[in-house]
Amino acid sequence: xxxxxxxxxxxxxxxxxxxxxxxxxxxxxxxxxxxxxxxxxxxxxxxxxxxxxxxxxxxxxxxxxxxxxxxxxxxxxxxxxxxxxxxxxxxxxxxxxxxxxxxxxxxxxxxxxxxxxxxxxxxxxxxxxxxxxxxxxxxxxxxxxxxxxxxxxxxxxxxxxxxxxxxxxxxxxxxxxxxxxxxxxxxxxxxxxxxxxxxxxxxxxxxxxxxxxxxxxxxxxxxxxxxxxxxxxxxxxxxxxxxxxxxxxxxxxxxxxxxxxxxxxxxxxxxxxxxxxxxxxxxxxxxxxxxxxxxxxxxxxxxxxxxxxxxxxxxxxxxxxxxxxxxxxxxxxxxxxxxxxxxxxxxxxxxxxxxxxxxxxxxxxxxxxxxxxxxxxxxxxxxxxxxxxxxxxxxxxxxxxxxxxxxxxxxxxxxxxxxxxxxxxxxxxxxxxxxx
Amino acid sequence: xxxxxxxxxxxxxxxxxxxxxxxxxxxxxxxxxxxxxxxxxxxxxxxxxxxxxxxxxxxxxxxxxxxxxxxxxxxxxxxxxxxxxxxxxxxxxxxxxxxxxxxxxxxxxxxxxxxxxxxxxxxxxxxxxxxxxxxxxxxxxxxxxxxxxxxxxxxxxxxxxxxxxxxxxxxxxxxxxxxxxxxxxxxxxxxxxxxxxxxxxxxxxxxxxxxxxxxxxxxxxxxxxxxxxxxxxxxxxxxxxxxxxxxxxxxxxxxxxxxxxxxxxxxxxxxxxxxxxxxxxxxxxxxxxxxxxxxxxxxxxxxxxxxxxxxxxxxxxxxxxxxxxxxxxxxxxx
Numbered sequence: 001x002x003x004x005x006x007x008x009x010x011x012x013x014x015x016x017x018x019x020x021x022x023x024x025x026x027x028x029x030x031x032x033x034x035x036x037x038x039x040x041x042x043x044x045x046x047x048x049x050x051x052x053x054x055x056x057x058x059x060x061x062x063x064x065x066x067x068x069x070x071x072x073x074x075x076x077x078x079x080x081x082x083x084x085x086x087x088x089x090x091x092x093x094x095x096x097x098x099x100x101x102x103x104x105x106x107x108x109x110x111x112x113x114x115x116x117x118x119x120x121x122x123x124x125x126x127x128x129x130x131x132x133x134x135x136x137x138x139x140x141x142x143x144x145x146x147x148x149x150x151x152x153x154x155x156x157x158x159x160x161x162x163x164x165x166x167x168x169x170x171x172x173x174x175x176x177x178x179x180x181x182x183x184x185x186x187x188x189x190x191x192x193x194x195x196x197x198x199x200x201x202x203x204x205x206x207x208x209x210x211x212x213x214x215x216x217x218x219x220x221x222x223x224x225x226x227x228x229x230x231x232x233x234x235x236x237x238x239x240x241x242x243x244x245x246x247x248x249x250x251x252x253x254x255x256x257x258x259x260x261x262x263x264x265x266x267x268x269x270x271x272x273x274x275x276x277x278x279x280x281x282x283x284x285x286x287x288x289x290x291x292x293x294x295x296x297x298x299x300x301x302x303x304x305x306x307x308x309x310x311x312x313x314x315x316x317x318x319x320x321x322x323x324x325x326x327x328x329x330x331x332x333x334x335x336x337x338x339x340x341x342x343x344x345x346x347x348x349x350x351x352x353x354x355x356x357x358x359x360x361x362x363x364x365x366x367x368x369x370x371x372x373x374x375x376x377x378x379x380x381x382x383x384x385x386x387x388x389x390x391x392x393x394x395x396x397x398x399x400x401x402x403x404x405x406x407x408x409x410x411x412x413x414x415x416x417x418x419x420x421x422x423x424x425x426x427x428x429x430x431x432x433x434x435x436x
Numbered sequence: 437x438x439x440x441x442x443x444x445x446x447x448x449x450x451x452x453x454x455x456x457x458x459x460x461x462x463x464x465x466x467x468x469x470x471x472x473x474x475x476x477x478x479x480x481x482x483x484x485x486x487x488x489x490x491x492x493x494x495x496x497x498x499x500x501x502x503x504x505x506x507x508x509x510x511x512x513x514x515x516x517x518x519x520x521x522x523x524x525x526x527x528x529x530x531x532x533x534x535x536x537x538x539x540x541x542x543x544x545x546x547x548x549x550x551x552x553x554x555x556x557x558x559x560x561x562x563x564x565x566x567x568x569x570x571x572x573x574x575x576x577x578x579x580x581x582x583x584x585x586x587x588x589x590x591x592x593x594x595x596x597x598x599x600x601x602x603x604x605x606x607x608x609x610x611x612x613x614x615x616x617x618x619x620x621x622x623x624x625x626x627x628x629x630x631x632x633x634x635x636x637x638x639x640x641x642x643x644x645x646x647x648x649x650x651x652x653x654x655x656x657x658x659x660x661x662x663x664x665x666x667x668x669x670x671x672x673x674x675x676x677x678x679x680x681x682x683x684x685x686x687x688x689x690x691x692x693x694x695x696x697x698x699x700x701x702x703x704x705x706x707x708x709x710x711x712x713x714x715x716x717x718x719x720x721x722x723x724x725x726x727x728x729x730x731x732x733x734x735x736x737x738x739x740x741x742x743x744x745x746x747x748x749x750x751x752x753x754x755x756x757x758x759x760x761x762x763x764x765x766x767x768x769x770x
Contacts, residue, residue: 056537059533059536059537060533060534060537063529063530063532063533064529064530064533066489066529067525067526067529067530068526069493070489070492070493070496070522070525071522071525071526073493073496073497073500074496074511074518074522075522076500077500077507077508077510077511077512078511078512078515078518078519081507081508081509081511081512082508084500084504084507084508085504085505085507085508086504088500088501088504088507088732089501089502089504089732089733089736090736092497092500092501092502092732092736092740093501093736093739093740093743095497095500095501096497096498096501096739096740096743096744096747097743097747098497099490099493099494099497099743099747100743100746100747100750100751102490102493103490103494103747103750103751103754104750104751104754106489106490107751107754107755107757107758108754110758110762111757111758111761114762115761118761118762119761163733165732165733165735165736166735167735167736167739167740168739394511394512394515395512395579396512396515396586396587397583398583402515402519405519405523406523409523409526409527413526413530416530416534420534420537420538423538423539424537424538424539427539
């Protein structure tokens with residue numbers, strides 16, 4: 001592996017790791033908030049136990065999310081100093097707001113986790129809500145900064161220098177809105193299905209009320225998100241079609257510019273022969289997806305010099321995976337709503353619980369795939385159309401070793417977190433079974 | 437404008453040194469103490485530790501938004517010690533949380549504790565080494581000079597290593613103050629008072645070693661300190677505060693103790709900034725990076741300042757409320 005690849009892989013591993021924790025950290029406080037609120041309303045102690053159990057999960061995920069986020073703020077400069085030197089003053093504003101939001105989140109979480117006895121119960125509930133709100137806000141700010149890399153604005157690039165910098169325009173770049181809502185909804189969907197799935201597995205073993213309640217709360221959030229996601233995805237796709245046509249073409253392995261462009265589902269892209277084998281093609285649907293018109297022309301990869309093509313197979317597969325999972329999760333969401341209103345007995349059925357169990361990791365796989373689509377799809381650019389990724393690499397040799405070290409640390413951490421959570425769950429389970 | 441942002445950066449750095457330092461030091465103190473004493477330390481820092489660490493993120497953000505070339509130069513030349521700090525931060529933060537939230541069971545708890553304590557020392561040491569590398573001014577921007585000259589030499593030298601040890605002692609000392617003023621049990625107050633005193637003595641000794649190694653390395657640290665009126669004032673005030681500090685420590689006056697210790701730390705950092713000013717990164721080629729050269733354009737500085745001021749207005753009351761709520765520690769609920 002060469003230096004450049006090692007640096008990119010390190011970035012991918014660090015971001016891929018952080019994203020999972022960040023999503024859970026911004027969404028689970030909402031579940032915990034709802035559980036506590038339900039407890040205050042109904043006085044059913046099961047809700048209190050649920051809120052406390054979830055709070056432990058939040059604490060673990062938040063802490064690991066916080067340290068991995070701190071690492072990222074350094075890694076950007078350690079791996080891509082040239083990029084940060086130019087981009088920092090332009091796209092830094094959302095990061096400074098994110099700092100505040102994250103700070104508020106950490107303070108509110110400290111109050112929430114340790115304040116069960118010390119705070120008035122409504123104040124306590126309120127701190128939980130503050131954690132949720134500031135978490136979502138900090139997520140939006142970070143995504144807005146990333147969006148700038150896809151749709152750079154708020155400066156003029158003259159002779160390799162940025163002049164006339166306008167940080168506000170950079171923050172509210174053309175991609176920020178479509179990326180921010182898509183990501184926020186994805187976080188709710190992924191975390192909701194993951195939490196519901198874990199409780200579904202437990203419910204299959206022991207039909208405890210706490211798990212049933214947990215599934216309902218988590219799925220309520222997840223289902224709304226899963227139903228909204230295709231709409232959000234459509235907006236996002238149109239945005240990409242407008243701003244980064246090469247990226248859209250790579251999603252779909254769409255080589256030739258054509259009208260009534262077909263939507264390509266599945267298949268194996270053959271970059272050399274510029275075709276996709278074994279794919280289902282729906283004529284006109286890509287045109288519709290990209291431009292809202294079945295007859296519209298969609299730019300193919302041929303319009304761009306080959307050295308500016310993003311890696312096509314990985315982008316293509318990731319995109320297909322993301323959309324496929326999104327569809328499946330939408331199906332579960334539809335069943336959930338149908339069941340809630342009409343066929344309540346479903347929810348006791350094995351097939352339903354199994355379906356939820358299968359969905360446990362899917363949302364996060366889709367989130368990872370989505371980020372691969374965004375980030376790998378932007379290559380070879382680190383600032384789209386302005387600066388190439390390879391031109392911003394640190395001069396320090398031996399990045400491979402940094403990459404191996406960081407990867408090993410994160411691998412161990414992932415393993416420990418999973419192990420830790422399973423121990424927590426077992427403890428909760430045995431406590432409930434003893435009490436009957 | 438850039439100056440205002442720089443001042444906020446220094447304040448964040450100070451708060452990180454004092455609050456985050458007390459927190460890092462908690463791990464070091466745990467390593468030095470036995471049995472129940474180490475539990476007392478961790479209980480004192482549990483509710484506030486996450487918030488303490490956000491100061492570092494603010495420092496980094498202000499650097500890359502407001503002074504981007506400082507950020508990229510430091511992270512290129514000091515890549516290796518910074519990486520070690522980061523690994524330490526990951527291990528430490530995770531181990532602390534895992535210990536807090538894993539079910540009560542040995543020997544896992546003991547493993548988390550060991551990782552937490554060891555990585556507290558490790559992280560703090562390399563933080564100090566990194567700062568030492570910055571002060572010494574051996575940073576080279578001529579990347580053709582070879583791996584050793586550019587990426588090793590600036591931080592692997594006696595001065596940086598003694599700075600590392602100095603910061604370890606400083607943080608342990610700050611944690612000692614924090615713990616002493618936080619606990620109520622008489623026996624442990626005596627225990628930690630004694631430990632804090634020893635740490636203070638060690639700190640003063642280490643401080644003179646730092647100056648000595650600076651001289652050995654050909655750096656005029658002591659002379660610069662004496663030549664700058666601000667630095668001299670800082671040193672004099674810090675020394676004058678020592679007897680007062682000793683008195684408060686003996687009388688166990690919690691709040692006064694924190695104030696004087698915080699005050700001394702502020703003086704220490706301010707003294708360093710005063711001799712550095714207006715240079716932000718010293719290099720060995722004579723092309724030092726000054727505020728003037730590093731500062732981002734006016735528009736950026738302006739919006740950064742707005743974000744920081746609004747942030748401060750939100751954060752400080754919230755932080756105050758957090759500290760007020762947990763002023764007296766209690767067993768966290770499981």
